[in-house]
Amino acid sequence: MATQAPRELDDGNSIPPLGFGTWPLKGDEAARVVEMALRAGYRLIDTAARYDNEEAVGQGLRASGIARSEVFVTTKLRGADHGYDATLRAFDASARRLGLESVDLYLIHWPLPGRDLYVDSWRAFVRLREEGRVRSVGVSNFEPEHIQRLVMETGVMPVVNQVELHPDFAQQALREDAAARGILVEAWSPLGQGGDLLKREVITRLAKKYGRSPAQIILRWHVELGDVPIPKSQNPQRMRENLEVFDFRLDADDLAALATLDRGHRLGGDPKVYVEL
Numbered sequence: 001m002a003t004q005a006p007r008e009l010d011d012g013n014s015i016p017p018l019g020f021g022t023w024p025l026k027g028d029e030a031a032r033v034v035e036m037a038l039r040a041g042y043r044l045i046d047t048a049a050r051y052d053n054e055e056a057v058g059q060g061l062r063a064s065g066i067a068r069s070e071v072f073v074t075t076k077l078r079g080a081d082h083g084y085d086a087t088l089r090a091f092d093a094s095a096r097r098l099g100l101e102s103v104d105l106y107l108i109h110w111p112l113p114g115r116d117l118y119v120d121s122w123r124a125f126v127r128l129r130e131e132g133r134v135r136s137v138g139v140s141n142f143e144p145e146h147i148q149r150l151v152m153e154t155g156v157m158p159v160v161n162q163v164e165l166h167p168d169f170a171q172q173a174l175r176e177d178a179a180a181r182g183i184l185v186e187a188w189s190p191l192g193q194g195g196d197l198l199k200r201e202v203i204t205r206l207a208k209k210y211g212r213s214p215a216q217i218i219l220r221w222h223v224e225l226g227d228v229p230i231p232k233s234q235n236p237q238r239m240r241e242n243l244e245v246f247d248f249r250l251d252a253d254d255l256a257a258l259a260t261l262d263r264g265h266r267l268g269g270d271p272k273v274y275v276e277l
């Protein structure tokens with residue numbers, strides 16, 4: 001496997017430069033796929049209370065035989081558990097399901113501005129970090145205005161914002177805002193959920209130019225942009241292929257060609273209005 005130098009977070013911790021997304025895997029299949037991903041070389045596993053697969057992720061982690069200290073585990077707080085006390089209880093439940101004492105990164109899954117409790121949850125996150133149960137604290141699907149509010153009310157900046165990000169939805173303004181705040185951006189649905197995006201002419205042309213697959217071109221684009229993509233694949237060959245993006249580079253012309261794909265097209269919810277069920 002080509003080298004995957006870790007990325008540094010603003011709190012001094014480090015994170016692998018590419019991870020494995022587990023949505024929508026569940027049950028025995030999720031456990032088996034997570035074990036396979038770890039054996040293939042993934043060292044960042046991304047789950048969420050909402051995915052209903054934390055137990056399976058924990059099983060896969062133990063079955064892999066890879067030391068806990070070698071794996072970066074992320075989970076997320078679901079909307080129903082926003083609020084200070086509810087967040088502390090929710091974290092305990094997630095850790096118990098995972099079978100872990102602590103997690104490497106805990107994220108508020110969605111801001112849910114209509115409920116207006118994310119700042120209270122954030123205070124609980126800060127406590128969990130102080131207690132050593134969570135190594136790094138971050139957010140997911142937060143717009144700059146939500147991050148600004150956290151900072152104004154608590155003085156604590158998230159170190160990660162995990163958002164929908166792929167060539168169809170390149171999130172330039174959000175990425176620039178994050179860079180200015182020292183926040184590392186993680187990309188969910190980095191392959192645009194594997195749909196038509198993989199067949200765009202620019203992508204197939206670059207795939208041919210570099211002798212790579214369309215997915216590898218897109219994942220390399222993420223690496224060049226500076227985000228951490230977390231592709232999901234349950235297919236052993238595609239899973240391995242998605243890791244092999246650290247031994248080639250895209251040039252400035254390629255990046256300019258890929259930038260033309262941005263249509264501002266979301267596949268998922270808009271954080272300003274999205275309500276988790």
Ligand code: A2P
Pocket residue numbers: 021188189190191192193194195198213215216230231232233234235238239241242
């Ligand atoms: P599969 O699990 O059968 O490989 P995203 O991470 O953007 O949500 O994309 C996930 C989707 O993309 C899944 O449907 C996955 O299917 C597919 N996918 C993952 N890796 C590749 C790849 N290298 N080539 C084509 N499709 C892929």
